[in-house]
Amino acid sequence: MPTRRRQEDEPIAFERYMSSGTYTERRPIPFNVVAEKAAGYSSPADRRLLFWLQAMSMRPGGLFEFAGKLLAAFPSSGQFASNILPDTVMLEESFSAYLAGSDVCSADFDFVGLVQKSLIRLCINPAVDLDSLRGIPRAGILEVLETYRLAQVTDLRANRVITSLGKVVHGCLDKGLATRRMVVIEGESGSGKTFEARAWCEEHLGEARFIDLTGITNRTGFFQKIGAALGIGICQQASSKLQAKIEGVLASTKLMLVIDEAHFLWPQHRRNHSSPELVDWVDTALVNSGVPVALIATDQFATLKARVEKQTGWTSAQFMHRTFRYTKLQERPSRTDLEAVTTHLLSMRWSEDARSWINSARSAPVSTAAVKAIVGYAGSSFLPLPSVRSIVEEARFLAQNGNGRDIVGLRDVAEALTAQTESDIAMRKAFSPLPKKHHHSAKLPHIAKEHAPDPAVDPSIDQPGTRNFAPSGNQQMSRNSSVVSTNPALRRARASELTGA
Numbered sequence: 386m387p388t389r390r391r392q393e394d395e396p397i398a399f400e401r402y403m404s405s406g407t408y409t410e411r412r413p414i415p416f417n418v419v420a421e422k423a424a425g426y427s428s429p430a431d432r433r434l435l436f437w438l439q440a441m442s443m444r445p446g447g448l449f450e451f452a453g454k455l456l457a458a459f460p461s462s463g464q465f466a467s468n469i470l471p472d473t474v475m476l477e478e479s480f481s482a483y484l485a486g487s488d489v490c491s492a493d494f495d496f497v498g499l500v501q502k503s504l505i506r507l508c509i510n511p512a513v514d515l516d517s518l519r520g521i522p523r524a525g526i527l528e529v530l531e532t533y534r535l536a537q538v539t540d541l542r543a544n545r546v547i548t549s550l551g552k553v554v555h556g557c558l559d560k561g562l563a564t565r566r567m568v569v570i571e572g573e574s575g576s577g578k579t580f581e582a583r584a585w586c587e588e589h590l591g592e593a594r595f596i597d598l599t600g601i602t603n604r605t606g607f608f609q610k611i612g613a614a615l616g617i618g619i620c621q622q623a624s625s626k627l628q629a630k631i632e633g634v635l636a637s638t639k640l641m642l643v644i645d646e647a648h649f650l651w652p653q654h655r656r657n658h659s660s661p662e663l664v665d666w667v668d669t670a671l672v673n674s675g676v677p678v679a680l681i682a683t684d685q686f687a688t689l690k691a692r693v694e695k696q697t698g699w700t701s702a703q704f705m706h707r708t709f710r711y712t713k714l715q716e717r718p719s720r721t722d723l724e725a726v727t728t729h730l731l732s733m734r735w736s737e738d739a740r741s742w743i744n745s746a747r748s749a750p751v752s753t754a755a756v757k758a759i760v761g762y763a764g765s766s767f768l769p770l771p772s773v774r775s776i777v778e779e780a781r782f783l784a785q786n787g788n789g790r791d792i793v794g795l796r797d798v799a800e801a802l803t804a805q806t807e808s809d810i811a812m813r814k815a816f817s818p819l820p821k822k823h824h825h826s827a828k829l830p831h832i833a834k835e836h837a838p839d840p841a842v843d844p845s846i847d848q849p850g851t852r853n854f855a856p857s858g859n860q861q862m863s864r865n866s867s868v869v870s871t872n873p874a875l876r877r878a879r880a881s882e883l884t885g886a
Contacts, residue, residue, distance in 0.1 A: 415616060433591030434530060455533055456500055545729070550577055558679055594614045651686070728756055731756065759802070779801035
């Protein structure tokens with residue numbers, strides 16, 4: 386009978402793995418090390434390139450996986466490794482054979498690993514001068530990387546729709562980055578501000594980082610969130626040491642921080658006796674040092690500010706003085722925005738290779754009736770955009786997991802709308818009755834009559850013994866509303882009735 390390895394041997398095995406090449410090649414590049422090299426360059430483009438590569442090293446697979454994608458997209462990019470890694474024997478000859486399609490020497494070199502090592506050296510080694518690389522016409526490393534970065538941004542934009550609210554968010558963040566000032570963006574929960582801010586940061590990885598403050602309860606958690614977003618080691622570091630390190634790298638790099646759920650910067654307990662230290666730190670350590678900051682929050686931000694002022698005597702004059710723009714977003718997305726988002730999501734296809742829904746050259750056919758039904762329901766719900774997302778995700782699940790199809794059909798949308806209606810009614814019952822003063826903010830979703838399916842087109846609508854997949858204007862849900870049957874067979878039969886015509 387085999388015996389279990391002794392427990393005291395396990396730490397040794399773990400240490401061997403931590404020092405192995407497999408672990409090392411996928412380990413992110415420390416932000417503070419890249420910041421030291423970036424400090425030697427005044428060109429915004431050079432600095433952006435270094436921080437973008439450092440951000441790529443933090444993705445799953447690290448720079449090793451990134452190097453593989455880079456080599457696949459630009460096979461000739463492997464030639465620049467001979468300029469960054471001059472000590473590699475016969476490297477240039479091997480890459481030449483590789484590009485020519487020859488298998489000679491292919492077994493002697495790990496091309497992806499060599500490209501990865503060259504990128505790491507490019508980021509952290511002071512001896513690798515970006516200006517000297519730019520002076521070698523045949524290398525083209527900087528040009529290749531910039532072309533790849535721009536292609537990445539193009540792909541990101543192609544896979545999303547920028548709503549009217551998104552344009553406002555992007556405009557505010559652009560101004561904050563350009564002026565190196567602080568901007569505050571306030572909007573309701575579910576309005577899409579977080580999604581837009583995160584998307585903007587993805588397009589500006591070499592200039593900004595997104596930080597989500599959800600769940601922090603103290604200053605240690607706050608600095609750990611920032612350290613994790615930047616790529617600074619945060620394990621077993623005292624709060625004061627981590628704070629000092631973060632202050633130092635941000636002051637030198639001027640990388641923009643986009644802080645979501647910014648109301649967590651204020652003390653969360655009801656009785657406050659001291660000034661808000663995290664807000665003061667943002668004011669003094671960041672804004673005063675020329676570090677651009679964006680605070681994304683709901684109206685809780687202003688409410689908590691007022692409570693702190695009342696209880697502590699702290700004044701917001703200095704905070705207001707440092708705020709370049711305070712933008713309050715419109716309360717709800719327009720119908721045009723909802724239609725654009727819904728159409729975009731329904732046009733995506735399932736990709737087995739990517740294991741996700743993506744935009745492809747063959748966009749899926751989009752049913753006008755499906756768009757109208759989803760927009761009609763979501764447009765009158767409490768959270769329009771999350772409602773659209775939930776309905777489409779349910780329809781995708783039914784199409785791909787239930788039927789193995791790579792596109793969403795009208796039947797899937799009909800079933801998804803039924804499920805969403807059931808969920809909304811159940812949620813209303815679970816959270817009711819509400820205090821009278823909150824009734825106005827707890828409206829349930831409904832579909833206006835003009836958005837409901839046309840009885841002339843679908844004879845099952847408004848016929849005895851049938852149920853609409855979303856309530857009409859005079860059927861607005863209440864806590865006494867009857868719940869649509871959760872029996873899957875009945876739901877499929879109902880969906881069949883809705884789409885049969």
